[in-house]
Amino acid sequence: MDKTLTTNKKRNMILNIAAIAVLIGMITFLQFNSADYTYQISTLERACCYMVVAVSMNLLTGFTGLFSLGQAGFMAIGAYVTAILTIPVESRPSVYYVDGISPVIANLEVPFFVALLIGGLAAAVIAALIGIPVLRLKSDYLAIATLGFSEIIRALISAPQFNRITNGSFGLKNIPGFPNLYVFFGIVALCIVLMVLLINSSYGRAFKAIREDEIAAQSMGINLFHYKELSFVISSFFTGVGGGLLAMFMRSIDSKTFQVALTYDILLIVVLGGIGSVTGSVLGSLLIIFGREWLRFFDEPLTVAGVNVPLFRTGFRMVVFSVLLMVVVLYYRRGLMGTTEFSWDGLFGWFKKLPSRFGKRTDRKKEDTK
Amino acid sequence: MKHLKKAAALALSMILAAGLLAGCGSSSSSSGSAGGASSGGEKVIKIGVFEPQTGENGGGGFQEVLGIRYANQVYPTVKVGEDEYKIELVEVDNKSDKTEAVTAAQKLVSEKVSVVLGSYGSGVSIAAGQYFSDAKIPAIGCSCTNPQVTQGNDFYFRVCFLDPFQGTVMANYAKDNGLTKAAIITQLGDDYSSGLGSYFKLAFQELGGEIVDEEQFQTNQTDFKAILGNIKNADPDIIFAPSSITTAPNIIKQARELGITAVIAAGDTWENSTIIENAGADAEGIVLSTFYDESAPANKEGENFVKGFKDFLKANKQEEIIPAVSALGYDSYLTAIKAIEAAGSTDTVAIRDALKELTTEGVTGLIQFDENGDAAKDMAFIKTVEDGAFKFLTTTSVEQ
Amino acid sequence: MNTTLFLQQCLTGISLGGAYALIAIGYTLVYGILRLINFAHGDIFMMAGYFMIFAMAVFPWYVSIPIVLIATVILGVLIERTAYKPLRSAPRMSVMISAIGVSYLLQNLATYLFTALPKGYPEIPILKKIYNFGGISASLVTFLTPVITIVLVFLLLQLIGHTKVGMAMRAVSKDYETAQLMGIRIDRTISFTFAVGSLLAGVGSILYFTDRMTVFPFSGSLPGLKCFVAAVIGGIGSIPGAVVGGFILGIGETVLVAMGYSTFSDAFTFILLIIMLLIRPTGIFGEKVTDKV
Secondary structure, three states, X not given: OHHHHHHHHHHHHHHHHHHHHHHHHHHHHHHHOOOOOHHHHHHHHHXXXXXXXXXXXXXXXXXOOOOOOOHHHHHHHHHHHHHHHHOOHHHHHHHOOOOOXXXXXXXXXXXXXXXXXXXXXXXXXXXXXXXXXXXXXOHHHHHHHHHHHHHXXXXXXXXXXXXXXXXXXXXXXXXXXXXXXXXXXXXXXXXXXXHHHHHHOHHHHHHHHHHHOHHHHHHOOOOHHHHHHHHHHHHHHHHHHHHHHHHHHHXXXXXXXXXXXXXXXXXXXXXXXXXXXXXXXHHHHHHHHHHHHHHHHHHOOEEEOOEEEOOOOOOHHHHHHHHHHHHHHHHOOXXXXXXXXXXXXXXXXXXHHHHHHHHOOOOOOOOOOO | OXXXXXXXXXXXXXXXXXXXXXXXXXXXXXXXHHHHHHHOOOEEEEEEEEEOOOOOOXXXXXXXXXXXXXXXXXXXXXXXXXXXXXXXXEEEEOOOOXXXXXXXXXXXXXXXXXXXXXXXXXXXXXXXXXXXXXXXXXXXXXXXXXXXXXXXXXXXXXXXXXXXXXXXXXXXXXXXXXXXXXXXXXEOOOHHHHHHHHHHHHHHHHOOOEEEEEEEEOOOOOOOHHHXXXXXXXXXXXXXXXXXXXXXXXXXXXXXXXXXXXXEEEXXXXXXXXXXXXXXXXXXXXXXXXXXXXXXXXXXXXXXXXXXXXXXXXXXXXXXXXXXXXXXXXXXXXXXXHHHHHHOOOOHHHHHHHHHHOEEEXXXXXXEEXXXXXXXXXXXXXXXXXXXXXXXXXXXEOOO | OOHHHHHHHHHHHHHHHHHHHHHHHHHHHHHHHHOOOXXXXXXXXXXXXXXXXXXXXHOOHHHHHHHHHXXXXXXXXXXXXXXXXHHOOOOXXXXXXXXXXXXXXXXXXXXXXXXXXXXXXXXXHHHHXXXXXXXXXXXHHHHHHHHHHHHHHHHHHHHHHHOHXXXXXXXXXXXXXXHHHOOOOHHHHHHHHHHHHHHHHHHHHHHXXXXXXXXXXXXXXXXXXXXXXXXXXXXXXXXXXXXXXXXXXXXXXXXXXXXXOHHHHHHHHHHHHHHHHHHOOOOOOOOXXXXXX
């Protein structure tokens, strides 16, 4: 027993190292062949931006049991702060070509990682302010208030009154991209690792206690409001960083990018991956973003054996995605990973159990009520 | 319940499997055709079509694509040096959305297209512009009128006029017709609408006109009564409301319902029959500026285009009215192949250099690019709506 | 601001408020019973708009209106049966995600079936007739909306207060489990609630779109959210509250736009929400509830 455990541990260690090596190798390969794989790289980068936000939403929704729909708003804050701080000073006049730039920010340029950090902090500070009234209420109010908040942010960004800061309706462009792929993937990995460390710390355990039973958690001496606020602020920080990454990926942003649909995209990823599983969100974002690109043919007319299939036309892809979301919500509430995390033991166990799975499905309906 | 679950799982997996199969099928067929072309000894050059076919600007984007497809039908090959190259169009849908535009642009880059045409809508063009210039691929905008598209981008060109020009044209039109008080309605968060609105304002004030009211509305807003109530109170002679075809019928109808009699004017986007369909009789008398009018072909190329394109529209089950953006799409294609010929190479930088020196007789007039990459256009067509159809009113030119 | 303009803007605001109120009632009814924000309600309202376009293409308006209302009710009940009923015993978050999923599905389905381009809403000649009172000009529907709203609310209050099914609804919203033990057929009552909510959304849709004339796949999402906020401001679960909330939002929004702050007209709704949650989370008419342990 002990022996198998240590051999398993050893095996897992080796597999972990191998997996990381493969990832780094893949990134290196893409870096040196970037000209041939621009499309794949850009899809991957987009998936990674969403990944950071999805994991941060999971931190809040899956691990603390708070349902927020303000992702688009916090991303907008992160994106705009990052953009404003990184657009090269010399190209600013051409960006703010309508009303000019406010002298306060005209010469403020910082390296992009500082800008990302400030963007995340800005989102966190604003989250802290909204959290004070809203987190004391029942959870549905948090959803609707954060959704409303993200609309407020969008309105403020596009307001002509702030033209000299956000460039209002005209959007920001000339945002510098990433120097290379290592930096980008490094930042994404760092964000996710930090969140995983947090989840596995004593804070994370307090979050989970709140998720399972607020009243029980409170009677255990957990300060509900304190921990909820903490989770909300940290989640918003990473959402802001994710928004900043998205801005650097897109190189030009405007308020229309940050509509409610963006929040729904993230929600779809989190639900599909499994609410309460970080690896689920990671897999979910890769699956959804790549799936969308691969499934583009759903939108194009399809002829099978000379017969035009009437189903395939513009918009069909999104219908398929929304049906998928509904099926997952209704029948596979656990999503891809449920609340479990990916592990090598789990993977091998899954393979071992595979034959028996087809024989008899064990009902694992263990959902709690209300 | 359990059976249902199984059934659902089965159905879902079947859909996905069918999807995968179809995906393989479609991709293999496209690669098959490309392979067939090269094995036949024919050389292929790819031209990217970067247009929205869905989303807010889906309708206009599609009209532009039609123009490009028709041009491809007329000129299916191009001569590079001694060799005859077959032109293959690579169409991508940028969905009128900046995030999607980035991925769509990258797709064109990895398809190794030599030139990109498009897009309808300035926002997506601005977003994609940086990626095209990074990849050193020249792009030719058809109807993206915002100055930002070509500014500071050495690889973006365009065959249409710009918003400052268009704003001036409409201001001139207003002044010439004795309209001295104007109200402006623009869409928040939309660079086309806000940009054109502010250029109209500048030009109109310079001509001694008075701006009596400025209002903004939100994307997806459908209720304009409160805005229009203010405008009614300010009593303008002309309302300038550059906006997408989604909002235009609402503004027009609600203005008339409130009893506003002022002339309602806008820019090129309004030349779309959806507006007449949706606004009905209220659309009568609206004024707009546009790039092209089929009744006065500028040259021989234009004459042939009018005839041929109408048949093409009929074959595609479209109304037989030539949209200006289709003409621009045609022109951008024409410019692209002329540049490839002039460059005598498929190298993208060589094509870009050739574009800078190029003079083309397009169907919308002479096309010659200035140092920014903008076609020097000095004429716009003013149209109105009469008896449920667009009618040519006058041409206006502005000395630059 | 002169008097005519003031009156014109008031009329716009009241009319908008009436339409909001009708939709807000749907939210309040469903929330009262299921404790669920029915995110799909705004999209049911949008679909009702499309139903009308297709009905009017074939039938005259007096036949179309009942057809549209029936279709809307069927859609509402269908959504409840397929997307919410299987999740009765699931955590609340799952039901809410399901509601968002339905909303997402309806929007995408509408984009797929009817394209993203706006479709003209058919004109009902009587409702669109324009009346003029000393400088104030508006179509009949603008005057009619608040009146119809008040009449319908009165009827609804009678239904809930004085009929058997109304009593069942009240019982279910007071205590779900006890109601079940007392022999009330929960599923049927919930379906009935959705039917009533959808019916009102259908009426609201006809009034709203006749006034605004175009429908597109997203025309339900923002009004939907605003109406939920209206329901919260009025006190969720309270029908008079939803009506008052609807009028407050409609008028407030119009006043803001009239004052030249149209940028903030959407933001206003949500700022009001946050202020309300701060000072009185139960809303104007809401009763104070304490959570059971």
